[in-house]
Amino acid sequence: MIQNSPAGILPAQSIDALLETGAVTSATAFDADQVQPASLDLRLGARVWRVRASFLPGRGRTVAERMAAVAMHELDLTRGAVLERGCVYIAELQERLKLPAGVSARANPKSSTGRVDVFVRLLTDNGIAFDDVVEGYEGPAFIEIAPQTFSVLVRTGTRLNQLRLKRGEPAKLxxxxxxxxxxxxxxxxxxxxxxxxxxxxxxxxxxxxxxxxxxxxxxxxxxxxxxxxxxxxxxxxxxxxxxxxxxxxxxxxxxxxxxxxxxxxxxxxxxxxxxxxxxxxxxxxxxxxxxxxxxxxxxxxxxxxxxxLTERPSLLYGDRGSHYQRQGLKLSKHFKPWI
Known part of the structure; x- marks a missing residue:
């Protein structure tokens, strides 16, 4: 189905197919609501490292190799950890990628992450740009986390960013x-x-x-x-x-x-x-x-x-519930309504 589809963003059913064929794997079971209408939520793994500087791996180098030179200390996310504002962290993600030929991806913060001023970017081995995953990439995924205004409590399974998968180079409509x-x-x-x-x-x-x-x-x-x-x-x-x-x-x-x-x-x-x-x-x-x-x-x-999209999605925004459908001026889901 994916191989014969036109260039475009992959909808929910195509993402499900990629999970079934092992193009995206995880050491733990995927959450029932992890696949969105045109994206896949990514989850924090067990470890995060405080680093002294942001970096890109660059061609021929892995994230782990580069991080060895900048890591300051390691935190255990299975117990929960506070990430301090003004600091930079690199966390491992639970999802691992093995994208088929013709399929690439791009990551972005989830809405709730951006609304609390937490700057996040995806890192992959040999990567020369944040958030972009090259066609056919096989390897682990990491996330850079930089809280700007608020310190935040996260743990294994927290979802801070999402992955949009695409076939070919979609036209700008x-x-x-x-x-x-x-x-x-x-x-x-x-x-x-x-x-x-x-x-x-x-x-x-x-x-x-x-x-x-x-x-x-x-x-x-x-x-x-x-x-x-x-x-x-x-x-x-x-x-x-x-x-x-x-x-x-x-x-x-x-x-x-x-x-x-x-x-x-x-x-x-x-x-x-x-x-x-x-x-x-x-x-x-x-x-x-x-x-x-x-x-x-x-x-x-x-x-x-x-x-x-490559085809009509089996799932539309809000079908599984959303804090932001029909929104006006609205803070993130972490806050009670402003009265």
């Missing part, structure tokens, strides 16, 4: 600009510094006021302070057709010195009437760089790139 909504009474949230630890497996387990400050716009504008982290929402509802998937990409730096959206994957069915999600907005994770930046209502801050 369309590119859509995404503006920011600064028209409401509460336009966004700014992260509080020196807040407590966030347990990344505890849903609805944290009081948002301990971690966030609600922001009100002034005349449709919001001043971004350098180094601060913000949660904002898109001006327009977002819709991902059921035969497409999308990735949110940063705008050209010449338009504004800030980064938007660490977590860039949007699955088929997001925001659609068919998947009962009409009216959903994109949540934007925003960090200003170097200088203060005055953001205006409706200003373009990112772009959505749409790509085709």
């Amino acid at each position: 369309s590119i859509r600009s995404v503006g920011v909504d600064l028209s409401n009474g509460v336009a966004g949230f700014r992260a509080r510094r020196h807040a407590g630890v966030i347990d990344l497996d505890h849903v609805d387990g944290h009081d948002p006021r301990d971690y966030w400050e609600a922001l009100k716009p002034y005349h449709g504008q919001l001043l971004l302070d350098p180094g601060e982290f913000y949660i904002l929402a898109s001006k327009e509802p977002i819709e991902i057709p059921v035969m497409e998937a999308a990735e949110m990409t940063p705008i050209d730096p010449s338009v504004g010195e800030f980064r938007v959206h660490y977590a860039g994957f949007f699955d088929p069915g997001f925001g659609t009437e068919e998947a009962r999600g009409q009216g959903s907005k994109a949540v934007l994770e925003v960090r200003s760089h170097e200088t203060p930046f005055l953001l205006e209502d409706g200003q373009t801050v990112a772009r959505l790139v749409y790509e085709p």
Whole structure:
């Protein structure tokens, strides 16, 4: 089925087929909800290392070989471990890859990971770029974890990133600009510094006021302070057709010195009437760089790139439940509703 499919993003049933044929394996059984409409959640393994610097393995070198020179100490994730903000870690993942010819992959943080300002990137042996997995790759997978604002508690099985598998080089179907909504009474949230630890497996387990400050716009504008982290929402509802998937990409730096959206994957069915999600907005994770930046209502801050699926997915976004279908301005699932 996969060999004869056209170029495109692989949907849930094709990912299931890859698991069955051993293209993705794990020492433990896969979770029932690990396969998403157009991606596969990846799970932390048993060990994580605090490292003194980020790195790429480069051609001809493994992650383990490079890490030997930068590792500071090892933490046991089977007992749970707190990863401190401002530090960099490398963790092993439970999943191992043996991709067939013609199939490559790209990783991205899960939505809930990006919304708590945890920067994560996938590493593979011989890799010359973060998050990209070359066609036919066989070997282990690791994840770089760099909490930026909050220290976080993780453990074996915690899911921080996801893998989107593709056949060939899918065509870019369309590119859509995404503006920011600064028209409401509460336009966004700014992260509080020196807040407590966030347990990344505890849903609805944290009081948002301990971690966030609600922001009100002034005349449709919001001043971004350098180094601060913000949660904002898109001006327009977002819709991902059921035969497409999308990735949110940063705008050209010449338009504004800030980064938007660490977590860039949007699955088929997001925001659609068919998947009962009409009216959903994109949540934007925003960090200003170097200088203060005055953001205006409706200003373009990112772009959505749409790509085709190889076939209609057996699963749409929200079919297995979602914290973010039909969302407006919304914090991550770890927080109780803002009242």
